[in-house]
Amino acid sequence: MISKNIQLDEQGRLKHFLSIEGFKRQHLVNILDAAEPFANVHEQAVKKVPILRGKTIVNLFFEASTRTRTTFELASKRLSADVLNININTSATSKGESLLDMLHNLEAMHCDMFIVRHNQSGAAHLIAQHVSPHISVINAGDGCHSHPSQAMLDMFTIRRHKKEFADLTVVIVGDILHSRVARSQIHALNTLGVTEVRVVGPKTLIPTQIKTLGVHVYHDMQTALVGADVIIMLRLQKERMQGALLPSEDEYYHQYGLTEQKLSYAKPDAIVMHPGPINRGVEIASSIADGPQSVILEQVTNGIAIRMAVMSQTLGRSSGGNS
Amino acid sequence: MSDITQLTSPLLSNRPAISIINGHVIDPANQVDKKVNIHLQHGKIVALGDAPENFVAQRVIDASEQIICPGLIDLRFHLRESGYETKGSIASETKAAAAGGVTALCCPPDTDPIIDNPAMVKLIRLKAETEGAAKIYTLSALTQQLKGEKLSEMRKLKDAGCVGTSNALHPVKSTLVMRRALEYAASHDITVFIQAFDPWLSDGCAHEGAVSTRLGLAGIPISAETIAIARDLQLIELTGAKAHFCQLSSAKAVQLIHQAQEDGLPVTADVTAHHLHLTEMDIGYFDSNCHVIPPLRTQRDQDALRRGLKSGVISNIVSDHQPHGSDAKLAPFAETEAGISGVETLLPLALKMIDDQVMPLSDVIARLTSQPAETLGLKEGTLSIGSDADICIFDPEAYWVVDREKFLSQGQNTPFHSWELKGKVNYTFKSGEMVFSSQ
Numbered sequence: 001m002i003s004k005n006i007q008l009d010e011q012g013r014l015k016h017f018l019s020i021e022g023f024k025r026q027h028l029v030n031i032l033d034a035a036e037p038f039a040n041v042h043e044q045a046v047k048k049v050p051i052l053r054g055k056t057i058v059n060l061f062f063e064a065s066t067r068t069r070t071t072f073e074l075a076s077k078r079l080s081a082d083v084l085n086i087n088i089n090t091s092a093t094s095k096g097e098s099l100l101d102m103l104h105n106l107e108a109m110h111c112d113m114f115i116v117r118h119n120q121s122g123a124a125h126l127i128a129q130h131v132s133p134h135i136s137v138i139n140a141g142d143g144c145h146s147h148p149s150q151a152m153l154d155m156f157t158i159r160r161h162k163k164e165f166a167d168l169t170v171v172i173v174g175d176i177l178h179s180r181v182a183r184s185q186i187h188a189l190n191t192l193g194v195t196e197v198r199v200v201g202p203k204t205l206i207p208t209q210i211k212t213l214g215v216h217v218y219h220d221m222q223t224a225l226v227g228a229d230v231i232i233m234l235r236l237q238k239e240r241m242q243g244a245l246l247p248s249e250d251e252y253y254h255q256y257g258l259t260e261q262k263l264s265y266a267k268p269d270a271i272v273m274h275p276g277p278i279n280r281g282v283e284i285a286s287s288i289a290d291g292p293q294s295v296i297l298e299q300v301t302n303g304i305a306i307r308m309a310v311m312s313q314t315l316g317r318s319s320g321g322n323s
Numbered sequence: 324m325s326d327i328t329q330l331t332s333p334l335l336s337n338r339p340a341i342s343i344i345n346g347h348v349i350d351p352a353n354q355v356d357k358k359v360n361i362h363l364q365h366g367k368i369v370a371l372g373d374a375p376e377n378f379v380a381q382r383v384i385d386a387s388e389q390i391i392c393p394g395l396i397d398l399r400f401h402l403r404e405s406g407y408e409t410k411g412s413i414a415s416e417t418k419a420a421a422a423g424g425v426t427a428l429c430c431p432p433d434t435d436p437i438i439d440n441p442a443m444v445k446l447i448r449l450k451a452e453t454e455g456a457a458k459i460y461t462l463s464a465l466t467q468q469l470k471g472e473k474l475s476e477m478r479k480l481k482d483a484g485c486v487g488t489s490n491a492l493h494p495v496k497s498t499l500v501m502r503r504a505l506e507y508a509a510s511h512d513i514t515v516f517i518q519a520f521d522p523w524l525s526d527g528c529a530h531e532g533a534v535s536t537r538l539g540l541a542g543i544p545i546s547a548e549t550i551a552i553a554r555d556l557q558l559i560e561l562t563g564a565k566a567h568f569c570q571l572s573s574a575k576a577v578q579l580i581h582q583a584q585e586d587g588l589p590v591t592a593d594v595t596a597h598h599l600h601l602t603e604m605d606i607g608y609f610d611s612n613c614h615v616i617p618p619l620r621t622q623r624d625q626d627a628l629r630r631g632l633k634s635g636v637i638s639n640i641v642s643d644h645q646p647h648g649s650d651a652k653l654a655p656f657a658e659t660e661a662g663i664s665g666v667e668t669l670l671p672l673a674l675k676m677i678d679d680q681v682m683p684l685s686d687v688i689a690r691l692t693s694q695p696a697e698t699l700g701l702k703e704g705t706l707s708i709g710s711d712a713d714i715c716i717f718d719p720e721a722y723w724v725v726d727r728e729k730f731l732s733q734g735q736n737t738p739f740h741s742w743e744l745k746g747k748v749n750y751t752f753k754s755g756e757m758v759f760s761s762q
Contacts, residue, residue: 006608021537099654099655100653118655120654120655120656120657120658121538121539121540121609121655121656121657122538122540122608122609122655122656122657125608125609126609126653126654126655130653142539142655143539143540143655144539144540144541145538145539145540180539183537207531207535207536207542208531208532208536208542208544209531209533209536210536212533212536212537213536213537
């Protein structure tokens with residue numbers, strides 16, 4: 001059984017960043033605090049800080065991504081690291097052997113950090129277990145398991161708007177079953193001590209044992225939204241219409257799409273979030289996505305600061321913002 | 324099989340006369356549970372107690388403080404030969420079996436080529452006789468090429484030596500084909516071995532529960548098992564076939580089998596040693612050595628499997644030995660191959676039931692010897708006078724630490740690496756030949 005938390009080194013400092021699970025509240029707060037100064041870097045004339053100068057970071061993406069990859073790339077560059085982007089078609093290297101072989105080849109090029117996205121749950125853990133000790137691994141999304149930097153940028157965005165986590169009711173809407181973002185958010189929200197996390201969606205899209213993660217399950221959107229401070233909409237993949245998970249996009253929008261009318265059940269100052277990319281008219285109405293309560297674009301901007309914080313804490317361990 | 328018999332009979336007469344003295348003999352089939360000497364000659368057991376007249380032992384083994392029992396019979400053991408020799412060969416895996424005290428094993432038909440013709444049966448048996456350190460029995464394919472469409476020539480295969488029939492890990496989807504297969508098997512008194520899972524609900528890699536939810540792994544619900552068992556029990560009732568359900572994994576499955584036995588249906592069942600000791604929690608953070616089919620389920624299920632074993636609803640403990648090369652487990656969890664290289668830890672894990680469940684030693688031995696023999700219709704699994712000298716001698720109190728590097732199996736895929744286990748095999752005899760010695 002692999003039970004040791006490989007995310008921390010012997011001194012309890014961040015070594016890898018693979019999943020929110022396994023971190024205490026203080027770890028998460030440290031990351032959020034460290035991200036604060038980085039959030040303003042872009043306002044300076046020179047956007048770069050020299051924390052990771054001379055380090056080489058590899059974006060190892062086995063699954064397509066625009067937003068996550070580019071924000072990681074920008075974050076790396078603003079920390080003055082050298083960045084290598086490698087996009088691998090998973091169908092060509094779906095076997096673990098070639099995955100690890102490729103890794104050892106990259107190690108031989110003296111890289112310092114792998115940022116990994118893979119379509120299989122556990123891929124980032126597997127890589128972290130097999131890399132040389134000097135390399136850090138950041139999970140940029142593995143299958144349906146975890147997407148910790150996304151969860152942290154969401155927490156950062158929430159904190160900027162809501163200050164205290166303790167008083168919040170957060171509602172996560174949609175395809176929880178296939179969502180690594182939702183799993184990471186649930187862990188983060190509970191670790192940071194919000195009042196209540198609710199998930200809402202049809203039973204076909206909610207794992208049977210989701211309650212064990214500490215959430216309340218709803219199948220009716222209206223009931224779930226009552227009293228909500230934060231509404232997180234999840235992307236609905238088109239392929240979910242196959243395999244008898246949902247009848248149609250139209251029916252889904254009718255039941256679970258965020259419309260002005262449904263939004264009115266939440267608190268008046270509720271914020272609306274979405275990890276992107278958005279399916280307008282499938283999970284969210286355009287008027288809300290572009291409306292005053294939406295913080296969707298802020299999330300993207302905050303993504304750079306959070307990723308800078310995570311990278312500097314893992315790689316710039318002695319110099320990073322380890323408050 | 325006459326060709327094989329001709330090959331072996333001259334060998335047997337060369338087997339030395341051996342006396343095993345001072346050991347504690349447990350032979351559940353004959354209700355022997357006492358300290359008594361045992362004597363072997365020409366590959367057979369010739370006496371318990373005093374040696375026969377004119378018996379001159381060429382070798383005497385002192386088995387003080389040790390248990391002498393029939394060689395273990397492993398009802399489910401994946402031979403990788405033929406077809407997958409990079410994972411294991413008949414020679415390597417039967418040596419591993421011998422090290423685990425196993426003298427006879429039963430392999431499912433999903434080799435490559437599939438065991439659906441008599442020539443394959445003869446080939447495997449011949450290789451077992453010439454290269455194997457354990458006796459090998461085979462199950463025939465229930466349907467041709469395991470496709471679940473046409474019946475295999477299961478009678479011909481029985482005559483060639485198959486001890487039962489099975490569609491292995493390929494559930495027969497059509498209830499009509501399953502009905503016909505059971506009827507046909509019943510006509511020829513062939514036991515059908517069923518690996519019960521619903522093909523549509525089994526598209527996952529872990530128990531559908533708290534751990535699969537947490538890790539984002541595709542789950543296999545308990546109903547995948549119970550739906551298949553319930554369907555097949557109905558068909559067994561309809562056809563009168565004799566059936567054995569392989570590797571139960573859930574409390575509800577045990578309940579269904581128990582009810583069927585109460586109702587008088589001719590059904591038996593087994594459990595793997597690892598399902599008796601591991602749960603979904605052991606997957607931890609994606610430990611691929613815990614990727615098995617059927618999946619490890621909850622503590623409650625494990626408790627029910629143990630109770631079922633104790634009460635006798637489950638009559639056999641199996642290793643479900645599945646050796647893999649190291650690459651097979653080095654991938655993201657769902658992409659790894661399922662299975663455990665289990666034969667070398669079978670006995671100590673089974674013996675742990677004594678400490679954990681207050682199951683008497685002789686019952687544990689019965690679940691590994693006489694009862695699998697009964698399930699397979701074999702005359703092995705006892706120490707009766709005149710039977711083959713298939714014997715396991717082990718120290719029930721010896722502690723040892725599992726080291727996968729020291730496995731004789733080609734597969735080092737075990738979740739029990741570095742576990743300290745009690746019970747160590749010291750000698751294994753197959754038809755009077757010493758096939759394993761710890762010295």
